[in-house]
Each structure stands twice: as structure tokens, then as C-alpha cells.
Amino acid sequence: MSGEELLKIKELKVHYYTAKGIVKAVDNVSLELRKNQFLSIVGESGCGKSTLAHAIPRLVRPPGKIVSGNIFFENKDLLSLSDEDIRKIRGHRIGFVFQDPFTSLDPLERVGDQISEVLIEHLKIEKKDAKERAMELLNEVGLTEDRYNYYPHQLSGGQRQRVAIAIAIALRPSLLIADEPTTALDVMVQSMIMDLLQSLIKKGMSIFFITHDIALASERSDEIAIMYAGKIVEQGQTSRIIAEPMHPYTQGLMAATPDIWERKNVTSIPGNPPDLANPPKGCRFHERCRFAMEICKEKEPPLISLKGRKVACWLYSDENGRDN
């Protein structure tokens, strides 16, 4: 299925200016997302995946800064919009769900009123109509209408995340960015929230999903992008990458992920992720890579197209950037 393009990130760089030096959290990332597509960004803590998600609606806070690149969304260049225009896009066209719904919900206000307020503020509708619409939204995310009068602390973690999703989709955005929305939840609740997110695709939304769990991403997404130390190392159709992971880091992540249905020998990737204030020269993964060659220590591998995906590894390209 090749739908219309919705989001196009081009050579994006996001840096944090810290006491330790410049942390290149997102370093030259290019990605595309089409309409009705579920894209997962998979990576471990500190790889820059969350920074990437925040950069799209320009929510990166100091000391972080979007340094260069473009983000095209619905034919607009988000990085050149005025603050007022980007605010309109947030909520209206791009919804955002975080790992911890407590950060986005007001603890002192009934959850239903929080949904209504978004509707009243942006759609300029009557309170009565907003309440009715908020009830519908609660139903849509799998909550009964009586939850309207609950406060966030009276709900379970899963229910709070459902409310956060209701707020994020209240204005019918075309893009929902979900930053590890199920990490704090139990597996069964996680499965239900994932079902809910997938149901939004059928309603015309696209999902930009951030996760550390390659198994979860592989079950739910059309495309995955594997991120390591600020860079996309492999990206493409989920089924192709799972069937034949090419980047040694993708292979390592899959080997490190246990699977109850498959008796396999799970193994760790040796070493630790690099310090992004002082990343290794060449390929950033070379210190942990069992295939590392001389060139990997010296030169950064380009992201090339191969076997229906993009991959950045010297195993597959020569020094001139051509495929081997």
C-alpha cells in the first residue's frame, strides 16, 4: 500500500548544548510517513528517538535545539512556520501522546472537562455540544461515559492513557505521535492500547510510534526504523526487516529480545551505548559490532537502499557509497 505522503523529515539535526559538550541526539535523520501508515521508531534509551518525536511539532526544549534540516507536513515546512502557526498545527493536525499521561493531564480537573476544554478552545463550540462530543470521544477510546466525571488519579494507568489519546485525537489530527505510550503499562493493557492506536489508522490517521521494544513494533507497524546513537541505521517495511535484518544492530536487538513461542538462545549485545557528547568515530556501532572492519572505525557508513529497505553499514556498501 503506497498512500499519499504525509510527513517528510529531511536531514534533521537536533543538538543539546550541555556542560559536557554538544550532544547530537538526532544526527542527520531523514524519514517519510505516508497517510494511514503506522511507523515505529525502535531504539534504546538515549538513542534520540524521543527527541526526534518531539522535534516534529517543534516541542524540543532548551538546551535542545533543532539545528538544521526540514520537516514537511501536509505540504508545509514546519521549521519555517511562525510560533502561532505551529501552535495551530499542534492539536489540530498533530496529536501527541506521552509515556506518562500524568504529565499531560491536569490532576485537579475532571478528565471529561479536560477533553471538552480542548474542543471549546479550538472549535469555538458551546459547552453543551463539547460535553456531548467529549462523551463520544470517551466511547471511541474504549471508556464508558461515566468516566467523564473522574479525576486522573481515580483512573488506572491504562485508562489515563486512553484519556490522553482522546485529548490527542479530539480535533481529528492526521498524525498522532506516540512516545512510548505503553512502556509504563502491563502487557495486557499494552495490547489493548495498541489495538486502540491501530483502530485510529482505519479512521484515517497515521501513527508515529516510539518504542524500545522491537517485538511490539514488529507486531503492530507497517514500517520500522531502527535508531542507534542519533542515527537511523536500518529502515523499511516491517515484514522485510524482520525476515532478514541486515544491520548488525538490528540483528543484535532481535537476538536480545526473548520470545516465549520460540526456544532460542537470547544474547546481549556486548558493551554499552556510546556517550552522544563524545560518539565514536566512523560507524557509531563499531565498538559493539562483531563484524567491525577497519573502515568502520574511520568512516561513517552511508544509508543506502538495498533489498527493499535502507541500511547504513559497510558490510553492504563500498567506500564510494555504492552497493557491494
Added chain:
Amino acid sequence: MKMEEIIRAEGLKKYFPVEQSFLERIRGGNLFVRAVDGVSLTINKGETFALVGESGSGKTTMGKLMLKLLDPTDGRILFNNQDITFLKGERLRRMRKYMQMIYQDPYASLNPRMKIIDIISEPLIEHEICDGDEARRQAKGMLERIGLIPSENFANKYPHQLSGGQRQRIAIARAMILKPSFVVADEPVSMIDVSLRISILELLENFRKELNTAMMFITHDISVASIIAKRMGVMYLGKLVELGLLEDIVNTPAHPYTIALLSSIPSIKTKIKGIKIKGEIPDPKNPPSGCRFHPRCPFATEKCRVEEPPLIDLGKGHFSACHYAPEIMQKARNGFFA
């Protein structure tokens, strides 16, 4: 090989009082959260036993009860065939060196003002096992043992100077330096990056083999449990609903809750049908009548609503607290997961 028991829980209960106003108490009487409500299980010497459940299942409370970090409301705990339920003071303190806990969050469980070498050697000094010099010498050996090499580079650092994985290794070293015979590890890898998890589990496994330590591995993730544990128990709302060899439970689960739990675990390659259930764990202040799982169970009958199911022995050490356990098991055999 004959299994020798190290610790046993008999009908263990822990009720926490709910904070209520005076009026509420007059109207409704005292309310309790029945976090653990009558759990019996045995762990053998040198065995890794996984206790699996969602948040609110009571698994962490169960771990703390086993270590006597909490006093039970009812029931007994036998450690090395000795009743320790009411042990207090000096005798409890002396017993503690044989029982250790490893926590989920290596950021919160280590004293931020102590040097690594002191964190690891402290238990030896506290339990008067040796003097300070000897304790530090052993702690240095431990640092090498857990892969923080060269040990001089790590000994005088503070926890915040290390990564999460390194910190968890230190928490493990601190627990293992006393050569305990029983350890409770509460979600020890859930905050660790995927690529490093296995190495932490291997470290635990190596200590278990070397010291013949028994471990209760508490987790919400059966796939992680399957790497390290041979036997497991599944908890739901304060009750043990299934118990047995991990492989048997995964292949032929005998409780609908376990099936639902297994069905929701993400897998890279296998797509299973399994069963999906609705809703979330009910309020433990007011658990459902009969079988606590009945309001969410697709197979529930009138009997389930009224009568609480006992743990039914299905052979080979496999138990299930479902009135229809044999039928459910047969269904699983015929391919719930086809």
C-alpha cells in the same frame, strides 16, 4: 535429583487498611486492600522461581512478605523448615543475611552518597562477617566478578557516575556478597536496555549456580521469566491462579487468565490467536465474588460467580485455580494458539 525446600509460604495473607474518613468507617466498616490473599508456595534450594502478574496482582507484596520485610496478616513462612513468621529483633537480623532483595530501580536502591566499594562491602561489615579491610578486599573481587574491570577504576566512584546496567550489577553484587540462600529479585531488568538485559540475567544465573542460591524472580513479563526460571506461579488479584513448570504453563495453560496474559505478549515472529479479554484488574478493595477473574473470563459460568475455585492438581506439579482447568487445558492442547 531430589529437591530440597528452602522456603515455604502457607496461606499467606496481607491486608492493608484503606485510608477512610470516620464517617466512611461508620457506614461501611473498615476497608482493606487484600494485596495477598491466601497464597501457598514452595521454593527449592538453588531454584529460580518466577512470580508473574500485572501491577495490582500482589506479586511485589508477596516478595516482601517472603523476606519478612512486611508482617503477614495471616499464614506462615518457613525458611529451612523453621517458622520465621514471628521472628523479631536480633534473631530476625541474623537471619536476614541469608535472604536478600534486588530491586527494580538501580537508581533508587543504591545510596547516592556512598562509594561503590563501600556499597558492596557494607553488608559484610553490618553482619560482622569480617573486618573492614577484608570486606573491601572481597568487594574488590566482587567488582571484577561482575565485570566492572579494572576494579580500581570503579571502586571509588559514586552510583550516579555509572550507567543503569552497571548500577544493577552493583545491586546484585551487594546482595550476593553475603552468599544468601534465598534472593527475591523484583523486576531486576525491566528498567535496563534490551541489549543489556540478558547479560544481567546471566550474572544472576551464574551466582545462582555458584552459590546454590534460590531465587524468586518477580516480573510482569513471561518472556523474560522464560530465560531464567524453570517454574512459575501466576498471580491475579492477590491469588495464585496457576503454578507449575514454566514450559508446561506456556504450552498448555490451564487458566483463562494465563491464556489471556500469554496472548498479549508481543512476539517478533509468532502470530497467535489466543484470547482477548476486556477490562482491567478490578479494585482489590472490593474483589469480585467466587473466582476473582470471572467478570472478565470468556468461559465463566454461574458456578464461577458463586464458588471460589481451589487450586486443582493437574499432575506433574501443575496446578490451576479454575473450576474448568482440565477442559481449559484440553482447549489449549487443541490449539488456542493455532
